[in-house]
Amino acid sequence: MSVLYDFPEQAKFGRVLSKSKIYEHANPTSRVKDMFVKEVEKITWTHKLSSSTINLPVSDEVTEIQIFTIILRTETISEEVLRTIDKAIPSPIIFHLDYRKRSRYMAAYKRPSEADRSKWVVSSYFETEWMDDNSEKTSLPVVLNMGALYQALIKDIVSLPFRKSETLEELVKRMDELRTKEREAAKIESRIKKEKQFNRRVELNSSLNELKQEIQDLKC
Numbered sequence: 708m709s710v711l712y713d714f715p716e717q718a719k720f721g722r723v724l725s726k727s728k729i730y731e732h733a734n735p736t737s738r739v740k741d742m743f744v745k746e747v748e749k750i751t752w753t754h755k756l757s758s759s760t761i762n763l764p765v766s767d768e769v770t771e772i773q774i775f776t777i778i779l780r781t782e783t784i785s786e787e788v789l790r791t792i793d794k795a796i797p798s799p800i801i802f803h804l805d806y807r808k809r810s811r812y813m814a815a816y817k818r819p820s821e822a823d824r825s826k827w828v829v830s831s832y833f834e835t836e837w838m839d840d841n842s843e844k845t846s847l848p849v850v851l852n853m854g855a856l857y858q859a860l861i862k863d864i865v866s867l868p869f870r871k872s873e874t875l876e877e878l879v880k881r882m883d884e885l886r887t888k889e890r891e892a893a894k895i896e897s898r899i900k901k902e903k904q905f906n907r908r909v910e911l912n913s914s915l916n917e918l919k920q921e922i923q924d925l926k927c
Contacts, residue, residue, distance in 0.1 A: 711810055712860075713844035714753070714774060718760040722752040724775070732795035735787075742785045748778040750792070753803070756856065761847070766854025768818055772799050779806040784813070786832050793817060793829050799857050801864075809837045812864050816879045830879045831886055833864045867926065885925040892918045 726743050729735075729750070735743075754774035758765050773796060777784065784804060793800055793815060802813045816830040848859040858875050867882055895915045902908045 710843045710845045711838055711840075713846055714756070715761055715847070718754045718756050718774075720752050720755045720774075724750040724752055726750070729792055729795045733791045735791045739785075739787045739791055742788050743791075746779060746781050746784050746788060748780050751776045751778075756847075756853070758853065763850070763856060764852045766852045769799060769853040769857045772801060772853065772857050772860070774801050774803060776803045776805055779804055782806055789813060789815070789832055790829060793827070797825075797827060801860055805840075806837075808840045810840055810842075811835045811837045814861060814864050816861055816875065831883050833861070833866065833882065835864055835866075870927075881925055885922060888918055888922050888925065892922065 726740075726747070729743075730740065752773060753776045754760075756763075756772040756774065757770065775792065789802060792802075799817045800814065804811050804813060811834055813832050813834040815832045818828050820826040820828050848856060850856045850859055861875060861879075862869070865878060865882060867878060867885070869878055873881075892915060895911055895918065899908055899911045899915065902911060
């Protein structure tokens with residue numbers, strides 16, 4: 708995504724969310740609470756995208772989309788922080804991160820569980836590049852319902868290109884697999900640096916090269 712969204716005026720919500728209120732609904736660990744303190748200055752529920760605010764019919768899985776603006780104390784935010792907020796709010800969320808006059812979007816693909824519709828399945832988190840707050844803003848995509856709008860917003864945040872006939876669910880699964888393999892590759896690289904035995908270094912390098920090829924394949 709190269710531009711920021713100009714969310715409709717009629718969808719403005721403007722409610723500040725206290726961290727304590729989020730803790731009540733998500734029950735995070737002390738470690739995650741420390742992350743909130745270190746990384747998050749302020750959380751505002753800025754917009755509520757729904758049939759009543761943007762005149763789009765609901766879909767089977769999406770009735771509303773929430774836009775949360777988080778003013779950051781640090782340039783990065785831990786996924787555990789976002790996951791805690793997602794746990795507290797039973798609705799898809801697009802996070803608008805604000806840090807020193809720059810913005811980026813982050814979001815997980817969030818859907819009701821097939822086994823229990825009262826629970827939500829949350830994917831890994833995707834993010835855009837940082838953009839200057841004065842960047843050009845664009846209107847929301849023209850779509851037929853709330854579900855299609857949510858998919859369009861997520862597509863704009865996911866960095867991988869779509870393969871031919873690939874669904875959003877398949878793309879999200881591929882992104883999750885890519886991140887798993889990237890973490891594995893980083894661990895192997897760390898082990899190679901510490902390994903003293905030549906033969907073992909050769910084995911690790913071979914495994915790393917295979918992983919790198921798999922990572923490259925997943926990116927295409």
